[in-house]
Amino acid sequence: MPRKMSIEEYLDQEFTENSRPTPRTVVNWIQSGAVPGTKVGGTWFVYVQETASDRxxxxxLKAV
Known part of the structure; x- marks a missing residue:
């Protein structure tokens, strides 16, 4: 099941500091369908698929 991640979290997780696109670029990717995501209120989110190892x-971590 995909979870929502803010664009800033997505950029931190998926890109190095020197290769980060701008948040506006990610919004363009979402709007074009290149990256799955949505706008909730005034905030854009990227849908991230958790893998079995992530779960x-x-x-x-929750059990600790």
């Missing part, structure tokens, strides 16, 4: 790590 396992999250369960372990």
């Amino acid at each position: 396992l790590v999250n369960r372990v």
